[in-house]
Amino acid sequence: MARIIGGYFTSHVPGIGLAIAKGLKQDAYWRPFFDGLVPVQNWLNEKKPDVAIVFYNDHGLNFFLDTMPLFAVGAADVYHNDDEGWGLPVQQSFQGHPKLSWHIIECLVEDEFDVATCQKMKVDHAVVVPFQLAYPDAASWPVKIIPIAINTVQHPLPSAKRCLALGRAVRKALETWGGDEKIVVMGTGGLSHQLEGERAGFINKDYDLFCLDNLGPHPEALTQHSPVEIVELSGSQGVEILNWIAARGALGLANPLQKHRNYHIPISNTAAATLLLEPAA
Amino acid sequence: MAQAALGRPDRKVIPGTPVFDGTQAIKGYALNAMCYSFNDPANREAFKADPEGYMKKYGLNDEQTTAVKSLNVLAMLRAGGNVYYLAKLAGIYKLNVQDLGAQQTGKSLEEFKAMLLAYGAN
Numbered sequence: 001m002a003r004i005i006g007g008y009f010t011s012h013v014p015g016i017g018l019a020i021a022k023g024l025k026q027d028a029y030w031r032p033f034f035d036g037l038v039p040v041q042n043w044l045n046e047k048k049p050d051v052a053i054v055f056y057n058d059h060g061l062n063f064f065l066d067t068m069p070l071f072a073v074g075a076a077d078v079y080h081n082d083d084e085g086w087g088l089p090v091q092q093s094f095q096g097h098p099k100l101s102w103h104i105i106e107c108l109v110e111d112e113f114d115v116a117t118c119q120k121m122k123v124d125h126a127v128v129v130p131f132q133l134a135y136p137d138a139a140s141w142p143v144k145i146i147p148i149a150i151n152t153v154q155h156p157l158p159s160a161k162r163c164l165a166l167g168r169a170v171r172k173a174l175e176t177w178g179g180d181e182k183i184v185v186m187g188t189g190g191l192s193h194q195l196e197g198e199r200a201g202f203i204n205k206d207y208d209l210f211c212l213d214n215l216g217p218h219p220e221a222l223t224q225h226s227p228v229e230i231v232e233l234s235g236s237q238g239v240e241i242l243n244w245i246a247a248r249g250a251l252g253l254a255n256p257l258q259k260h261r262n263y264h265i266p267i268s269n270t271a272a273a274t275l276l277l278e279p280a281a
Numbered sequence: 282m283a284q285a286a287l288g289r290p291d292r293k294v295i296p297g298t299p300v301f302d303g304t305q306a307i308k309g310y311a312l313n314a315m316c317y318s319f320n321d322p323a324n325r326e327a328f329k330a331d332p333e334g335y336m337k338k339y340g341l342n343d344e345q346t347t348a349v350k351s352l353n354v355l356a357m358l359r360a361g362g363n364v365y366y367l368a369k370l371a372g373i374y375k376l377n378v379q380d381l382g383a384q385q386t387g388k389s390l391e392e393f394k395a396m397l398l399a400y401g402a403n
Contacts, residue, residue, distance in 0.1 A: 015377070060365045064317045065306055085319045086372025153365050155302040196364040198355070199297030200382040201393060203400040232295045236364070265401030269378050 002100075002174045002181045005047050006259070007251045008040055009215075009244050009275040010133060012056065012126045012188040015268035017088045020132055029267075036262025036274045037133045043259060043276055044134055049184040051097055052143045053104075053170060054127050055163075055246040056188045057152040059084070061124035069116035070158045071166060073108070074147040075101035079123045091128045097144040100177060104146065107173030113166055123147055126243075130188045133274075143184070150246060152189070152239050157227040163242045164219055167249020174250075187247030189240025191263075193270035196236055203271045207233045211241055212263060216277050217255045219248045237270075244275075254280035301363045309361020312349070315339035316366035325373050352376075354385050 016033070019025065025034040061084050063069070079094040098119075108115050127147055135142060148170070151157060158166075167185070174183065191208040194200055211234075214221040222245050230239045256277040265271045292300065299305070306313075315336065318324040328335040336346050348356035352374065357367055364381075371381055383393035 060317055060363075060369065061320060065310065065313055065363070083320055083322060084372075085325065085369035086377070153301070153363065154306055155300050194298065195368070195378050195381065196354070196358055196385065197297045197299050198385060199295075200385045201396055202298075203397065205400065228293055228295070228300060231298060231300065232293065236298060236300075266397040269382055269397060271400070 002051075002177045002179050002183050004171065004174060004183045004185060004250060004252070004279055005049055006043070006279070007185045007187065007247050007256065007277040008044075008130070008134065009187045009247060009273070009277075010037070010040075010130050011190060011267070011270055011272040011274070012129045013268050013270050013272065014084070014086070014088055014125045014129070017125055017129050017132060021089050032264045033262070033267050033272050034133075036264065039260040040134055040274060040276050041136065044184070047182065047184075049143055050181040051100065051146065051183045052186055053146045053148065053183060053250065054130070054186045054188065055148050055150060055167070055243040056126040056186075057240055057243060058149050059124050059126060060153070062118075062122040063149070063153075065154060068151055068154050069149070070151045071113060072116040072118050072121070072149040073101060073105050074118050074121045074145070074149075075105060076119050076121055079121055079127070079145060079147060081124070081128050082122050084124055088125055091132065092140055094123065094127070094141050094145045097146055100179065100181070101146050103177050104170060104173045107176065108166070108169050111169045111172065113169055121147060126188050130186055148246070150242050152237075152242060155227065157239060157242065159223070159227060160225065160230065160242060160245050161223040163246040164223055164249040167246040171250045171252055185247045185250040187244035189243045190234070190238055191241065191271045191273045192234040192238040194235030194237060195269060199235075201269055202235045203265060204234055204238070205265065205271065207238075208263065208271050208273065211244070212261060212273060212275060215244060215248050215275070216258055219245060248277075251277055251279045256280055299358050305361050305363070307361070309345075309363060311340045311342070312345045312357065312361055313363050313366040315341065316362070316369045319369040319373060328373060354381050
């Protein structure tokens, strides 16, 4: 049986990718964030997962408003990154694991998650940046990926409760998979930030710390708010916490072990965080 | 930005925080479709060469065309723009999200950055 060996959560701000491209990782502004990734890099080097299941949101690279699925599961052989329009260097492609993707899809639909399935799917900075952070300078990514996109672009968004249940259903699917892969789950985005409107630049440290404190031991606490309430608490893009909540669901019901946590304000317009959890034994 | 008339009538209004919902998605479709096309560098060049013609090709209405010509982000949002797609238009003008934040909040770029740093200071 495949095993979930941990959950890696991080902000995915495009500015991180630009800072890497410009060689600014040790710049005073960026260092408190980049240094927070070192324990994650060491953990991945030690544990060597084979597959990453990545809960993220697309920002208009793969999906347009003509067809906007609430949950979309990648089922491709290969996932390419591409030009997003504002100068982020295009990164190397990812290998997929279509057989495991289809197993997850079968199980999710049986569990009444009516997901969209994508045999072609470009992945944007929300997938790429967390890998650049996790595997700096990797010539090729050492894991296969299964991207699961959650709509955070166009309301109505799926509820936090539903996202948590989605993650739990993914875990259940892995329990019936015949392979013996080591799997890391990833939740990308957040924490509080807002790009648009007169309230642009909004950050809410209290809500972010509430999320970081409760995601591991009490994920239900994060499901008390509707998506619009999360927008109010966390900013329009702070709602990307939905990706973290889904990934947390895949770690199981028991309280996971917090291996590492970092929180830093600001990078770009964002309160940035990194978290590493290991499922309870 | 008044949102009370948009989307679900019972939806909470969050000051200064547009919620991009079905109403805005309908209103902004042409503008957002144009911005989505800017993933392709050839389309960015075509826009730069002839902004008016490019906007016409995508069927932007007068409100959207005026907002784009003046690079007024709040006006683009009111016209149905979605910030994830508008960011691609901003990229053509080498504007990043901090430039957009400064413009929308009526601050200088330095003031906007200082506001964000201040969040981290306490």
